[in-house]
Amino acid sequence: MEAESASSKRRREDDDADVVFSETLPDSIEYSFDADINRLTKVISACKITMSRQSEMIDIVSRLQATFRKSLIQRRVSQQTADIASTLADVQTALQSVTAKLSATEAAPPALSYAQAARSKIVEKVKVPSGKSVAPVPRSTVVIIPKPDSPLKTADETKTTLMKVLDPQKYGLRLDRVTKTGKSSIRLESEKSDLTKIPAAILEEAGLAIKLQGKSFPRLSILDVPRNLSPEQVKEALVSQNFHDASDQVLHLANEHLKVLFRFGNREGANCNWILEVHPEVRRYLLASRRVYVAWNACRVNDHIRVTRCFNCQKYGHHSTNCKSDIQCGHCAEKHETKTCPNPDRDPTCANCVRFGHKGDVVKHKATSNTCPAYLKRLDAKISNTDYGL
The missing domain is CATH 3.30.70 (Alpha-Beta Plaits)
Structure with missing residues (x-):
């Protein structure tokens, strides 16, 4: 095989150098080139040629050095531009992925934590006197x-x-x-x-x-409220202490449609219980909070739903003070007062179920029973005629 000519060898080395240069562009190349230029300048200066020719050769070397530096900068800029373009492509892909995820999140309902889910279930149901929801x-x-x-x-x-x-x-x-x-x-x-x-x-x-048939607003019971507060003070405390993170709409509804109706329960002690009438959105907000704050007290809050039953005749819908019906016992359904019933050992009989035509085991409970079919029917009607916003 013929020996490689000097010019071919030089071209091959130059090609190899271009490959390395274009791929890595190390700072050592620039340093080596500057060193060679400096040596070449010294050689030219040492040559015994005319000053004009020497100046011309040094000028050529300077322009060569400037051209090299310009080429080097262009190569680096080109490489950096390619790197930036690649990075921008990666960013665009990432943005598309994030956009797709956001779209899916907006389309689907947000995931609820266990506590949020539990509260949601509480708010969407009504707790009745029997303790069930x-x-x-x-x-x-x-x-x-x-x-x-x-x-x-x-x-x-x-x-x-x-x-x-x-x-x-x-x-x-x-x-x-x-x-x-x-x-x-x-x-x-x-x-x-x-x-x-x-x-x-x-x-x-x-x-x-x-x-x-107009529906009434729901009622809530607030327990353990300081007894020394008036209804106006109770409302002021409820609104000012419990709606700090509520929307403007809910806060407005609390101001306009929160009524402190009456006290109930224990008549002694430092605390008492109050019944409120509230807008459905205010009910939802307060029940989701689990507790409300009134002055120095953290108070329990629950739905308040009651079916009025007369202690005199056991019928629903009125109090004994307004009763115009005959007296009827809440234990045995006979015509005497419940507290003086002569049949305490007899199986109970519900006056209302008898009145509605029920027979057999269906009537074997007191008129005060929370499982009485007549009572549950009335309770269901009461809930249906209340606007819970659900």
Whole structure:
């Protein structure tokens, strides 16, 4: 094989140097080049040539050095530009990934912690006197009343007339309950039908009118409140101490729709209990807090829902002070006072269940029982007629 010529060898070395140079561009290359330039300048200066020629050669060397430095800078800038472009591509990919994750997060409901989930369940249900929590069932409720000039005088007459002129099948109505709600009016309830769509014209022809059943605001019980506070002071403390992280809307509703109604429970001691009437959003906020702060006290807060029962006749809906019915025992359902019942050892009999036509084991409980079917029916109606905002 023929020996490699000097020029070929020099070109090959130059090509190899370009590869290394383009890939790494080490500072040692620049240093080595400067050293060679300096040596070349010294050699030129030592040569015995005219001053003009020597100056021209040194000028050529200087321009060569400047050209090299310019080329070096361009190569470095090019490499840095490539690095920046690569980094920007990585950043763009990362941003696209983050955007996709954010979109998925916005589309899906936020994950709740165990504590948040537990609180959410508490707020979405209503705690009843038995200690259980029940979920309110949305109902459409209307009241049918006779018009002022109608000859209808009783609730039974109103119901009979309504059944003659209104065909549930024709209008796709699914009624869950029809009850008397006054001397001559009846209430219709449905979980699956919008009763407000009952044609008013049909009722008017029969001397009837439809009235929307307005729902009341929910009530809360606040326990262990300092007894020396007035209702106004209790409200002021509740609003100022408990809504620091609430939205402006909830704070406004607390100011406008939080009413301190009355005290209940223990009449002695330094603390007492209060009943509040609040907007549904205010109820949600306070129950989620678990406790509320009034002055120096951390107070328990619960739903307050009660079904009024007369101690005289055991019927629901009125107090004994306004009772006009015959007396009836809450233990045996006979006509005497509960506290003087002569049959304490006899199995109890519920006066209300007997009145509603129940028989057998269904009636074997006291009128005060929290499991009484008549009581649970009334409790369910009470919850349905309260606006919990759920």
